[in-house]
Amino acid sequence: xxxxxxxxxxxxxxxxLSGISLEVRGSSLVALLGANGAGKTTTLMSISGxxxxxxxxxxxxxxxxxxxxxxxxxxxxxxxxxEGRRIFGNLSVKENLRMGAIRRxxxxxxxxxxxxxxxxxxxxxxxxxxxxxxxxGGEQQMLAMGRALMAEPxxxxxxxxxxxxxxIIVDTIFEVIQRLKREGVTILxxxxxxxxxxxxxxxxxxLEKGRIVLEGSGASLRSNPDVxxxxxxxxxxxxx
Amino acid sequence: MSxxxxxxxxxxxxxxxxxxxxxxxxxxxxxxxxxxxxNFAHGDLIMVGSYTTLLLLLGGTPFVWASLAGIAASTVAxxxxxxxxxxxxxxxxxxxxxxxxxxxxxxxxxxxxxxxKATSRAxxxxxxxxxxxxxxxxxxxSLNIISILFTIILLFLLTLFVTNTETGISMxxxxxxxxxxxxxxxxxxxxxxxxxxxxxxxxxVVGILWSAKVGKVDPLMGFSPVLKxxxxxxxxxxxxxxxxxLGGYILGALEILLQGLLPANIAPFRDALVFLILxxxxxxxxxxxxxxxxKEKI
Amino acid sequence: xxxxVLFLSAILVIFLISCGSSGGKTIKLGMLYNMTGSQAxxxxxxxxxxxxxxxxxxxxxxxxxxxxxxxxxxxxSDAETIGKAAAQLVEKDKVVAMFGFSDSDMVMAAAxxxxxxxxxxxxxxxxxxxxxxxxxxxxxxxxxxDNVQAAAAAxxxxxxxxxxxxxxxxxxxxxxxxxLGKYFKERFTELGGSVVLEDTYQTGDKDFxxxxxxxKALKPAPDMLFISSGPDDIGTIVKQVRDAGITGxxxxxxxxxxxxxxxxxxxxxxxxxxxxHSLMDKTAGxxxxxxxxxxxxxxxKTPPENAFAGLGYDTVYLLxxxxxxxxSADPKKIREALQTTKDLPGVxxxxxxxxxxxxxxxxxxxxxxQDDAMKLAAQVVPEKVPAP
Numbered sequence: 001x002x003x004x005x006x007x008x009x010x011x012x013x014x015x016x017l018s019g020i021s022l023e024v025r026g027s028s029l030v031a032l033l034g035a036n037g038a039g040k041t042t043t044l045m046s047i048s049g050x051x052x053x054x055x056x057x058x059x060x061x062x063x064x065x066x067x068x069x070x071x072x073x074x075x076x077x078x079x080x081x082x083e084g085r086r087i088f089g090n091l092s093v094k095e096n097l098r099m100g101a102i103r104r105x106x107x108x109x110x111x112x113x114x115x116x117x118x119x120x121x122x123x124x125x126x127x128x129x130x131x132x133x134x135x136x137g138g139e140q141q142m143l144a145m146g147r148a149l150m151a152e153p154x155x156x157x158x159x160x161x162x163x164x165x166x167x168i169i170v171d172t173i174f175e176v177i178q179r180l181k182r183e184g185v186t187i188l189x190x191x192x193x194x195x196x197x198x199x200x201x202x203x204x205x206x207l208e209k210g211r212i213v214l215e216g217s218g219a220s221l222r223s224n225p226d227v228x229x230x231x232x233x234x235x236x237x238x239x240x
Numbered sequence: 241m242s243x244x245x246x247x248x249x250x251x252x253x254x255x256x257x258x259x260x261x262x263x264x265x266x267x268x269x270x271x272x273x274x275x276x277x278x279n280f281a282h283g284d285l286i287m288v289g290s291y292t293t294l295l296l297l298l299g300g301t302p303f304v305w306a307s308l309a310g311i312a313a314s315t316v317a318x319x320x321x322x323x324x325x326x327x328x329x330x331x332x333x334x335x336x337x338x339x340x341x342x343x344x345x346x347x348x349x350x351x352x353x354x355x356x357k358a359t360s361r362a363x364x365x366x367x368x369x370x371x372x373x374x375x376x377x378x379x380x381x382s383l384n385i386i387s388i389l390f391t392i393i394l395l396f397l398l399t400l401f402v403t404n405t406e407t408g409i410s411m412x413x414x415x416x417x418x419x420x421x422x423x424x425x426x427x428x429x430x431x432x433x434x435x436x437x438x439x440x441x442x443x444x445v446v447g448i449l450w451s452a453k454v455g456k457v458d459p460l461m462g463f464s465p466v467l468k469x470x471x472x473x474x475x476x477x478x479x480x481x482x483x484x485x486l487g488g489y490i491l492g493a494l495e496i497l498l499q500g501l502l503p504a505n506i507a508p509f510r511d512a513l514v515f516l517i518l519x520x521x522x523x524x525x526x527x528x529x530x531x532x533x534x535k536e537k538i
Numbered sequence: 539x540x541x542x543v544l545f546l547s548a549i550l551v552i553f554l555i556s557c558g559s560s561g562g563k564t565i566k567l568g569m570l571y572n573m574t575g576s577q578a579x580x581x582x583x584x585x586x587x588x589x590x591x592x593x594x595x596x597x598x599x600x601x602x603x604x605x606x607x608x609x610x611x612x613x614x615s616d617a618e619t620i621g622k623a624a625a626q627l628v629e630k631d632k633v634v635a636m637f638g639f640s641d642s643d644m645v646m647a648a649a650x651x652x653x654x655x656x657x658x659x660x661x662x663x664x665x666x667x668x669x670x671x672x673x674x675x676x677x678x679x680x681x682x683x684d685n686v687q688a689a690a691a692a693x694x695x696x697x698x699x700x701x702x703x704x705x706x707x708x709x710x711x712x713x714x715x716x717x718l719g720k721y722f723k724e725r726f727t728e729l730g731g732s733v734v735l736e737d738t739y740q741t742g743d744k745d746f747x748x749x750x751x752x753x754k755a756l757k758p759a760p761d762m763l764f765i766s767s768g769p770d771d772i773g774t775i776v777k778q779v780r781d782a783g784i785t786g787x788x789x790x791x792x793x794x795x796x797x798x799x800x801x802x803x804x805x806x807x808x809x810x811x812x813x814x815h816s817l818m819d820k821t822a823g824x825x826x827x828x829x830x831x832x833x834x835x836x837x838x839k840t841p842p843e844n845a846f847a848g849l850g851y852d853t854v855y856l857l858x859x860x861x862x863x864x865x866s867a868d869p870k871k872i873r874e875a876l877q878t879t880k881d882l883p884g885v886x887x888x889x890x891x892x893x894x895x896x897x898x899x900x901x902x903x904x905x906x907x908q909d910d911a912m913k914l915a916a917q918v919v920p921e922k923v924p925a926p
Contacts, residue, residue: 048423074425086420088413090480095409102406103425147424241755249754253747358574359582360770362801370781379754381781384747454744455777455802464744499748508710508738 001026001186002047002078002155007056009039009046016042018210019056024155029177029187031197031218033227034207040190041083043207044157047188048080049073060155074103077154083163083190085144089133093124096132096143100150117146120176138169145176155186162193174200198222245377250500251493256384258492259391260453262485263446264469265476266398267318267439269484272473273415274432275330277337281321281344283466285440287352289314289447290457294363303366311444317348318440322433345462352459360458363451370452387449394442395485402481407434415479475518477531486529564607565600565867567592567857568627568657570638570648571850575615576741576770579796580640583843584662585610587830587850587885588637590837591858601858602867608854609633617647624648628655634867635660637680637853640846641768642666642713649673658873660856662849663815665792666717667926670896678876678896680853680889684714687791687813688721689920690902691764694811696729698916699787701761703732705753707775708766711741718791719766724924726764734760739775741768746775750782762787769793773802780806787811795844800907810907815845815886817903817914830885845903848885856882856889 002024009017016039024030032040045051047058049070058065065073079100088096101113118125121142127135132143141161148156158177162170170193178200181187191197198204198218206214206227214221221227241249264282271279293310297303325344329336369383402408407430414421414431422428450465451457468491469484476487494517498510525531569588571581592606600606609631611623627633628651636652639645640663649659649669653676660678661669667683695701704726709715723733734756737749753763765788767775772794779788780803787809794812803810816824818841820831830851834842842848859882861867864875877896882889887900906915 050419050422070422071425071427074423080423082420082423086417086423088416088420090412090416091409095403095413098406098409099413099421099424099426102410151425241757246751246755249751250748253745253751257745257747353574359578360773360798360802362773362798362804364804370777372781372783379783381747383781450744453778454774456773456798464742495745496748500752504736504738511740 001061002188003057003059004043004047005057005059007043007046007053007058009042009051009053011042011051015054016210017046017053020207020210020212022205022212022215024186024188025203026186027181027184028202029181029189029200031201031204032188032190032207033194033197033204033221037209038207039210040207041159042210044080044082044159044188044190047073047078047157071103074151077152078157079148079151079153079155080157081144081148081159081161083159085137085140087132087135087140087143087147089131091132092129093127093132093135093143094129096147097124097150100147104151113150113152117149120149120179121146138165138172141165141169141173145173149180153185155188156180157188157190159190160192161189162191162196170196194227195222198227241377249378250496252378252380252384253500254493254496255489256381256387256492257496258489259387260446260449260465260488261468261472261491262488263391263394263442264465265472265484265488266481267442268466268469269473269476269479269481270411270415270435270439271432273479274411274418274435275326275337276334277326277341278470278478279321279326280338280341280466280470281325281348282318282439282443282469283462283464284345284348284352285314285318285321285443286447286450286462286465287348287457287459288317289444290363290451290461291352291356293448293451294361294457297364307448310448311441314444314447315437315440318436318443319433321440322436327429327432349459349462356459358459360456363455363457365452365455383449383452387453390445390449394445398438398481401438407431411435471514471518473528475521475528477525477528480530483528483530490529564605565602565861566607566609566631566633567854568624568631568633568636568638568652569608569610570613570620570623570627570636571610572615572620572639572644573612575613576768577613577615577639577641577644579769579798580663580793580844580846581613581638583847584638584640584850586838587834587842587847587852588662588854590834591851591854593837594833595854595858601861602865604867606854606858613639613644613648615644617643620644620647621651624651628652628657633657634869635857635872637662637857639664640849642669645669645677646672649677652676655869657869658876660853660876662853663792663846664714666713667897668713668717671926676873678891679898680856681792681815681849681886681898682900682902683897683923683926684718684791685721685924685926686900686920687902688718689725689923690904690918691789691791691811691813692722692725692729692731693920694813694904694916694918695762695764695787695789696726696731699762699789699811701731701787703734703758703760703762705756705760705763706733706736706766707749707753707763708736708738709741709768709771710738712768714791714793715766715768718793719764721924722764722766725920725922728922739771741771743771744774746778747782750779750784753779754782754784759786762789764789766790767793769796769798772796773798776803776806776810785809792845795846795905797843800910800912805910807907808910811915812905813902814905815900815903816848817905817912818842818845818848819912819914826883826885845886852884852886852889855884 004022007020034040046053161173201218204221205212268282289310292313293306296306371382372379410426410431472487472491473484476483494514571585592608596605613620635658637660642664645661645664652659653673658676662680665684667685670677708719790812792814795814800807860872860875864871880890889898901919904916905912
């Protein structure tokens with residue numbers, strides 16, 4: 001479904017991605033692991049078109065994304081739920097969700113989208129007219145994911161969904177991720193919690209200094225001692 | 241005039257001038273919220289609108305039509321400014337954008353000097369705008385009533401716009417987090433153009449009211465209002481509409497009440513006092529009254 | 539053959555033109571006015587008046603057998619620009635005298651530079667009587683001092699308008715307005731009048747509602763308002779005062795002498811009085827004034843905007859008179875001759891410098907606006923003048 005071929009991306013003067021190639025198959029869950037500054041977020045921002053690769057190709061259903069505007073990429077069904085949640089704090093929960101659906105042409109079915117998000121995250125319904133900034137960290141993560149789901153993504157890019165959350169909330173979030181996968185949403189998951197990610201991933205890549213150094217099925221990487229040693233860091237990747 | 245009536249009269253003066261500051265500050269603040277740009281050329285939109293109105297008035301166009309055309313001219317000028325001066329350098333460092341806004345100011349002011357000469361010109365005001373309306377002992381200039389009414393209507397419409405329309409909500413979203421807004425697929429170009437259009441429209445309205453109050457126009461007439469609007473925005477907290485409005489009214493109140501209530505030997509230091517209060521305020525609330533600490537963004 | 543003649547005459551013309559502008563054959567006077575900025579409505583007419591005088595003098599054969607050349611720069615109402623321009627006139631253009639400006643702050647940016655080069659500076663319209671002591675020996679006024687016009691205003695208010703109480707509004711941003719207000723108050727209270735409230739504003743303020751409300755709260759209302767303001771603000775102030783329903787007499791100085799006052803305030807300008815240098819009126823003015831108005835209209839297709847046009851005009855004639863009597867264009871001799879000027883007729887009254895005084899003894903014109911027209915209310919010499 002999604003293919004990155006030799007993607008190089010600069011972040012400022014620094015080359016953050018030095019030739020990345022990876023593949024995400026339809027209806028699968030692929031995890032992207034790595035230490036701080038390895039280039040995980042840069043990879044997602046390149047796919048979403050916020051950062052433009054200096055060379056290489058990003059193919060989605062055989063269509064090259066590298067020259068497309070973020071809006072067009074959203075139109076193709078590639079939705080990112082960014083690191084640090086980045087919800088709109090001054091907007092109410094409802095307005096945040098509305099922004100998630102802004103590119104949808106079928107506005108008549110918006111009610112169904114709202115209903116689906118509220119079914120997945122019932123808490124949001126209780127907070128519907130509250131400003132985003134007044135929500136707790138876990139609720140904000142739910143809102144960020146709900147906002148992404150409003151667009152009914154084909155491919156969901158999830159950047160560090162468990163960052164800074166209490167374990168019980170992390171469990172809830174990961175249950176939702178698995179449920180989405182079951183429902184057929186393709187997911188590219190960036191996660192600092194390697195154990196958790198590998199448990200639910202079909203396939204995983206390990207990034208180091210802008211290059212892919214390891215890849216394999218979730219199960220095979222889980223038993224790899226290198227992974228065990230290197231990627232249990234709890235330190236969050238710096239904000240983009 | 242009793243002491244109470246005197247105070248009420250001064251409060252009315254404050255609300256009236258504060259309304260104009262608020263309308264100006266909204267435009268400045270909306271653009272800053274999204275682009276982190278302090279658009280000093282915003283004041284020159286007042287000049288564009290006022291001169292357009294004046295020329296049409298001299299050509300015999302009725303006041304209402306001339307004013308509408310003036311407001312339209314301000315709006316178009318604001319959109320052109322965004323398209324040709326600020327869009328090409330979007331994403332450049334804040335300082336580069338600030339310098340560009342100075343360049344736009346110098347360009348527009350000198351263009352106006354070439355076209356209309358540097359000297360002031362009288363702005364003919366219809367009788368409706370310079371009569372006095374009496375309520376008991378209170379006398380209010382009709383222009384003040386109109387200024388306050390227009391501000392209320394515009395604020396009401398603007399509130400409806402930013403809370404009920406998709407573009408309006410997008411605008412607030414973009415001013416909160418431009419990257420997240422882009423990730424949602426929000427059309428940033430359209431949102432920024434809309435912010436410029438609304439701000440410029442309001443500058444156009446202020447231009448008419450301001451010219452009617454001052455009675456004349458000149459190529460540099462936008463300087464004082466944009467400075468006031470900037471101070472007002474800083475008082476309220478740059479970047480959001482409610483804080484711009486609050487800042488505008490606070491600045492108006494400070495100016496009028498200090499001038500009107502201080503004894504005659506202290507009143508000459510009014511401007512110094514206004515800035516002293518501003519400095520004190522910023523010491524305790526560095527992001528303005530309604531401002532919150534900013535996160536670093538892309 | 540024809541072509542050769544044409545060619546030769548073309549060369550001749552170019553030769554003559556280049557001669558005309560190359561120093562030796564002309565006498566250069568430095569002219570400094572603000573063609574842009576807050577002073578433009580006074581300085582623009584002054585510059586036009588001066589150019590007209592130079593043109594007349596040159597047409598009549600020039601001075602001392604040479605043509606007069608005015609070298610001018612725009613001061614842009616900005617002290618730094620003015621300083622640079624004055625230095626340019628001294629160093630590059632090598633003028634023999636300088637003149638200009640209608641505001642003392644502007645004069646002070648240029649006159650010291652002229653004095654340093656031992657060149658006189660004559661201000662055509664800055665009326666501060668304190669000026670000459672700030673630049674001793676080299677700074678002359680061709681207009682009356684503010685103490686004179688303020689005293690004239692106070693005496694006229696007391697005697698003719700029968701005003702016993704006055705409200706004062708003073709622009710605290712200019713030396714001119716501060717002094718004018720101070721002199722008025724001094725003379726008016728000396729006559730027995732009372733100042734019921736003295737309020738201030740800052741040059742360039744656009745909203746006077748706070749001051750006006752304060753004024754309206756005065757019980758009983760004062761007999762008159764004395765508003766000491768510059769040309770750029772007075773229209774707005776009169777408009778807002780009248781818009782608030784205050785109809786009593788408003789009095790002020792020569793800063794009011796700008797067409798903007800009547801244009802901006804419209805009907806509100808009625809019942810406004812001010813002191814100035816002369817009334818620029820085709821029928822009511824003196825023979826000199828009438829002749830000047832006709833020449834000005836022929837040259838600029840508009841009647842003189844205000845008395846400052848006449849001041850610029852008179853200043854050039856004042857300098858030329860000094861050069862003629864000195865029979866020299868040497869800066870030192872010009873200065874000496876200037877001091878002995880006596881009964882030189884002019885558009886703004888005749889000029890005589892008393893020994894040791896660089897301020898001329900001139901009469902004050904009091905202008906009254908009634909029925910949407912300006913008229914000469916009185917031509918007065920005040921009985922008593924406050925010390926500078």
